[in-house]
Amino acid sequence: MKIVVCIKQVPVGDVKIDPKTNNLARSNVEGDINTYDRNAIEAALQLKEQAGGEVILLSMGPDSYMSSLRDGLAMGTDSAVLMSSRAFGGADTLATAYTLSEGIKKIGGVDLILFGRQSVDADTGQVGPIVAEDLNIPQITFAEGVELHDDNVLVGTRLLDNSVQEVKVTLPAVLTVRAEMNKPRYETPLNIQTSFEKPVTVWSEKDLDLDESRIGQAGSPTIVRKVYSPDKAAKQIEMLPQNAAAAVTKLLTELNN
Amino acid sequence: MTADKIAANKMLQRMIVDFTTTELAPLDMIIDKNQDYPEGLFQKVVDNGLLGMTLPREFGGAGFDFIAAAEALNHMAKGNASMAVTLEGHFKTVEQFLKYGTDELNQKYLPTATKRIFAFSQTEASGGSNPAGISTRAVKQGDNWVITGDKIMITNGGLAEVYCVLAKTEDDQMAVFVVDQDMPGFSFGKREDFIGLRGTPVGEIVMDHIVVPSYHLLGTVGEGHDIGNNAHDDARVLMGAVLTGILEHELQIAIDYTKQRKALDTPLYELQIIQEKLTDIAIAKQNTKLLYEDGARNKVAGEPYSEVAAMAKSYGSRAAVSAGDKALQILAGYGYSREYPIEHLIRDARAMEIAEGTVEKMNMEISLKEVNK
Ligand SMILES: Cc1cc2nc3c(=O)[nH]c(=O)nc-3n(C[C@H](O)[C@H](O)[C@H](O)COP(=O)(O)OP(=O)(O)OC[C@H]3O[C@@H](n4cnc5c(N)ncnc54)[C@H](O)[C@@H]3O)c2cc1C
Numbered sequence: 039m040k041i042v043v044c045i046k047q048v049p050v051g052d053v054k055i056d057p058k059t060n061n062l063a064r065s066n067v068e069g070d071i072n073t074y075d076r077n078a079i080e081a082a083l084q085l086k087e088q089a090g091g092e093v094i095l096l097s098m099g100p101d102s103y104m105s106s107l108r109d110g111l112a113m114g115t116d117s118a119v120l121m122s123s124r125a126f127g128g129a130d131t132l133a134t135a136y137t138l139s140e141g142i143k144k145i146g147g148v149d150l151i152l153f154g155r156q157s158v159d160a161d162t163g164q165v166g167p168i169v170a171e172d173l174n175i176p177q178i179t180f181a182e183g184v185e186l187h188d189d190n191v192l193v194g195t196r197l198l199d200n201s202v203q204e205v206k207v208t209l210p211a212v213l214t215v216r217a218e219m220n221k222p223r224y225e226t227p228l229n230i231q232t233s234f235e236k237p238v239t240v241w242s243e244k245d246l247d248l249d250e251s252r253i254g255q256a257g258s259p260t261i262v263r264k265v266y267s268p269d270k271a272a273k274q275i276e277m278l279p280q281n282a283a284a285a286v287t288k289l290l291t292e293l294n295n
Numbered sequence: 296m297t298a299d300k301i302a303a304n305k306m307l308q309r310m311i312v313d314f315t316t317t318e319l320a321p322l323d324m325i326i327d328k329n330q331d332y333p334e335g336l337f338q339k340v341v342d343n344g345l346l347g348m349t350l351p352r353e354f355g356g357a358g359f360d361f362i363a364a365a366e367a368l369n370h371m372a373k374g375n376a377s378m379a380v381t382l383e384g385h386f387k388t389v390e391q392f393l394k395y396g397t398d399e400l401n402q403k404y405l406p407t408a409t410k411r412i413f414a415f416s417q418t419e420a421s422g423g424s425n426p427a428g429i430s431t432r433a434v435k436q437g438d439n440w441v442i443t444g445d446k447i448m449i450t451n452g453g454l455a456e457v458y459c460v461l462a463k464t465e466d467d468q469m470a471v472f473v474v475d476q477d478m479p480g481f482s483f484g485k486r487e488d489f490i491g492l493r494g495t496p497v498g499e500i501v502m503d504h505i506v507v508p509s510y511h512l513l514g515t516v517g518e519g520h521d522i523g524n525n526a527h528d529d530a531r532v533l534m535g536a537v538l539t540g541i542l543e544h545e546l547q548i549a550i551d552y553t554k555q556r557k558a559l560d561t562p563l564y565e566l567q568i569i570q571e572k573l574t575d576i577a578i579a580k581q582n583t584k585l586l587y588e589d590g591a592r593n594k595v596a597g598e599p600y601s602e603v604a605a606m607a608k609s610y611g612s613r614a615a616v617s618a619g620d621k622a623l624q625i626l627a628g629y630g631y632s633r634e635y636p637i638e639h640l641i642r643d644a645r646a647m648e649i650a651e652g653t654v655e656k657m658n659m660e661i662s663l664k665e666v667n668k
Contacts, residue, residue, distance in 0.1 A: 105302065112306060224314055226344035227357030230306045234299045 039091035039186075039209075041082045042145060043115065043152045044138055044169070045075040047099060047106040048159040059128075060262040071106045074154025076222035078215040079113050081184055082152050083223070089186055092116045094145060098126055098137050104238070111233035112225035119145065123242035125254050131160075133257035135168030140246050142173065150192065153214040155180055163214065170212035177212040178205045182219050304363045307348075311367045314343065320374030326494035327639040332378070337454065340378065347409035349386050351393070354405035361390075361529075365536040365591040369584070372540025373547075376643040377494025379540060381412070383533040384450035384495075388413035388459055390529045391471070395514035395522055400473065403510075404457060414455035415526045416446035416500065423448065424656050426461055426469070426523055431502070433462040433470055440512065442472055442505045445484070450650065452498025453483050459526075460502065461519050469519025473511045480505040491642030528604045530651040532594065535587025535607025538615045541644050542580035545615070548637060549573055549622040552629075563625065572625055576618040583611035602664045605657040608647055613654065615644035 047069035056063040071079075082093045095110045095118040097103050107118040121141050129137065142148050151173075156163030163179070170177035178184075178194035182202075185193045190209040195202060197216055225233075243253060251257060276292075278285040318339055326332060340346070349364045350356020359367075364386055372379035389408050392401055404413075419429050431444025442462055449458070456476045464470055474481060484499030514522050550573065553564035563569045586607035593600035619641035623630035630637045648654045 108302065109306065224343050225306060225310045227307055227310070227348045227359060228344050228355075230303050230310065231352065231357050231359075233306075234303060 039085060039089045039149045040145075040147050041085060041091065041093045041150045041152060042096050042142055042148050043075065043078050043082045043093060043110070044096050044165070045079070045106060045110055045154075046072045046097060046157050047103045048072045048157055055265045060265050069102060069106060071109050072154050072157045072159075074156060074158070074215060074217060075110075076113070076154075077217050077219055078152040078154050078213075079110055079115060080220045080222040081181075081213070081215050082150075083114050084220065085150070085184070085186060089189075091149075094119065094148075096138060096141050096145070097121070098129070098134055098141070100127075107238060108233050109225060111236045111238075112230045113223055114229055115236075117237040117239070119239045119241060121241050123244075125243040125250070128255035128258060129253065130258035130260035131162050131164040131168060132259060133253050133255075135165045135172055136252045136257060137248070138165065139169050139172035140248055141241065142169070144241070144246055149190070149209045151210070151212045153212065155214045155216045166212055166214040173210070173212075175210045175212060176207040177214070178207060179214045180216055181213050182216045184213060184215075184219065304359070304366075307357075307359060307363055308366055308370060311370045314345075315371050315374035319371065319378055323375045324636060324639070326375060326377055327636075328493075330488070330493040331496075332494050336378075337381075340382075341410060344409065345382060346385055346412065348382075350389055350405060350408050354401070355409050356405075360595050361532070362588070362591040362595050365533055365587055368533055369536040369540045369543075369587070372537040373543045374540075375494065376537055376541050376640070377492045379537045380492050380495045380534070380646075381451055381454070383530060383537060384414055384455070385412050386533060387526050387529040388415045388457075391415065391459060391513060391522055391526050394525060395471075395518070397510055399510045400513065404473065407457070411457055412451050412455040413457045413459070414449050414451045415459045415523075415530075416449040416452075417461040417523050417526075418448045419445060420447055424653055426520065429461060429463060431460060431462040433464050433472060435465070435509075436506070438509050439506050440472060440509060442474060442502050442507060445499065445501050447484070447499045448487060448497055448650075449500060450495060450497055452500060453486055453496045458500055459513055459522075460500075461523055464516055468517045469523075470516045471513040471519050471522045472507055473513055474500075474502060474505050474507060478505050478507070489646065491639065491644070491646045493639075493642075524601070527652050528590075528601045529594070531604035531608040531657070532587050532590035532600065534647050534651060535583055535590060535604070535611045538608070538611035538644060538647055539580060539584045539587060541615045541640050542576065542583055542611075542618055545618050545622040545637065545640055546573070546576045546580055548635070549576060549625045552626050569625060572621040576621055579611075579614035579618045583607060583614055586610060602661055605652070605661050608651065609654050609657040609661065612644055612647035616641055616648065619644055 049067040050070045054063045086093050093115040095107050095115050097107055098121040103120055111118055121137055126137055153166035167177055180196045181194040182197035183195035187193055193206045194213055195204055197218055278288055347356035348359050352358040368379045368383055392405055417426050421428050434441045458474050459471050460474055461471055480503040482501045484501050486496055486498040489497055553569055556563045590600045590604040590607050619637055623637045629635050
């Protein structure tokens with residue numbers, strides 16, 4: 039089975055908002071793999087252990103993303119592709135998903151594409167589903183469980199707010215992974231060393247046959263008008279007395295006011 | 296150092312901190328109380344490849360250098376010193392294979408060092424400080440050696456599967472042999488009921504006419520003392536790292552407490568008499584760290600490191616005991632309680648005033664080195 043795990047590097051610690059673009063100011067901040075993406079990598083490695091094949095990491099971002107790809111390789115994945123170019127800069131979820139989809143097509147013969155359920159910095163959870171649409175293949179989002187049936191049938195368990203849903207898809211497919219699915223493995227000392235020997239390919243827009251109007255800023259219809267911290271206006275909480283009769287009396291008085 | 300090497304080291308240290316925070320630190324008190332690692336914990340250490348950290352790649356290890364390994368033990372000891380000492384005992388023994396082992400011996404044993412713990416045993420009931428007095432015997436018989444004797448207080452005794460053993464030959468020369476727990480005549484004796492590092496098993500092995508092939512000789516006949524001393528040097532650097540971790544733990548507990556505890560309206564850390572104690576602990580931590588780092592760097596650079604290794608453990612062990620006492624005093628009644636870890640940190644640090652050479656022996660070595668400079 040050929041599995042691609044799309045990973046994103048997210049800033050560690052406090053991040054400021056760039057007043058010019060209203061986006062997160064990501065430069066000069068130390069980065070780490072988006073935590074849910076580690077769950078996706080773990081899921082991929084377990085599927086590989088079960089069915090054989092290879093796990094390829096894919097990311098779109100600047101050179102500094104290399105350290106996160108390295109981390110992913112140190113978890114035991116086989117190779118990595120970084121799509122990196124100024125032309126990809128300023129991409130919103132739509133342009134990012136388009137670019138990744140084209141990367142996945144170029145990798146070729148991919149059976150399964152895994153994502154974390156969302157990124158912890160932008161929190162949209164949109165890229166995985168858009169990639170599935172771009173590639174016109176089925177998707178299972180918010181999966182907390184996954185089982186491989188036969189060679190090309192996958193059953194994913196979606197954990198939703200009030201329900202659990204089992205979805206069966208025929209591969210190729212997209213799966214977005216929740217933290218509940220697994221505990222990501224540690225990067226072992228040996229895997230850390232070998233992560234520097236595994237193949238890492240860098241592609242720019244010149245390496246792919248892309249529709250230039252769909253990448254980077256040009257391909258991004260999203261305009262962030264304003265980003266702000268939610269109002270922390272203090273709400274007053276009043277506890278009702280423990281005695282039931284007293285609690286009812288107090289509640290009635292409050293409601294009548 | 297290349298950029299890749301720096302990056303790999305950073306990843307290793309982060310992994311160790313992660314592993315320690317998640318797997319070891321939450322069990323620190325339980326390990327002390329139960330005098331053992333909980334079921335499956337040591338296996339996690341093995342499964343995550345920590346035994347092979349320093350083992351060269353050609354033998355299936357990760358090939359990190361001694362500087363990285365020492366730093367790793369420093370981080371691990373901040374969460375649990377026992378497990379860090381378990382690794383220290385293994386790493387220092389692997390180092391002796393790398394330095395003294397023949398190809399034949401190393402090809403046979405080192406590829407197993409990612410799964411099996413190696414230990415180094417000199418001490419006998421008659422004493423540890425003066426190895427010339429040992430009674431373990433190695434008798435040459437054709438192509439083999441026959442080893443008979445009783446070794447006590449071995450770090451990881453019982454957990455380890457491969458033992459380097461200091462013995463005397465018939466002509467009273469010192470030599471080190473490799474014996475395997477699977478060999479006929481090998482058995483385990485009692486485990487010590489030590490007051491500190493209670494997770495680390497420290498125990499006895501009994502060798503009753505164990506027949507080992509001649510290539511199980513580590514180094515040469517007559518080299519036994521040197522190998523034992525070299526094992527001490529390596530262990531002392533690593534124990535300096537462990538002691539730094541203990542000191543960091545002590546400092547952290549003390550600082551956290553002084554921030555939260557008040558003398559009437561004043562947080563404890565604002566009192567000069569408390570600040571002085573915090574300062575002492577912090578300086579002791581930094582000194583120990585600089586000493587072990589110096590030792591590790593010199594070893595990797597091929598420079599002499601024996602003296603600074605002794606300094607790291609001699610200074611660090613007493614400093615960590617004394618710093619623990621200061622931290623205990625800051626926590627006062629709570630510090631004196633077994634519900635807080637301070638008292639066991641003191642007991643843990645105390646072991647290192649003895650293991651791998653007593654402070655007295657080390658200080659004699661240091662002073663003689665200074666006098667003869
Ligand atoms: C936690 C722990 C782990 C250990 N792990 C190992 C291990 O892995 N392998 C191993 O072989 N041993 C190990 N030991 C044993 C340790 O090395 C010995 O305890 C130590 O060398 C001291 O030996 P001893 O206890 O027999 O004391 P002794 O040698 O009898 O010393 C008694 C006292 O006399 C002093 N003294 C003795 N001889 C001299 C001298 N020549 N000059 C000055 N003072 C002297 C000592 O400093 C000490 O104060 C371990 C011990 C501990 C506590």
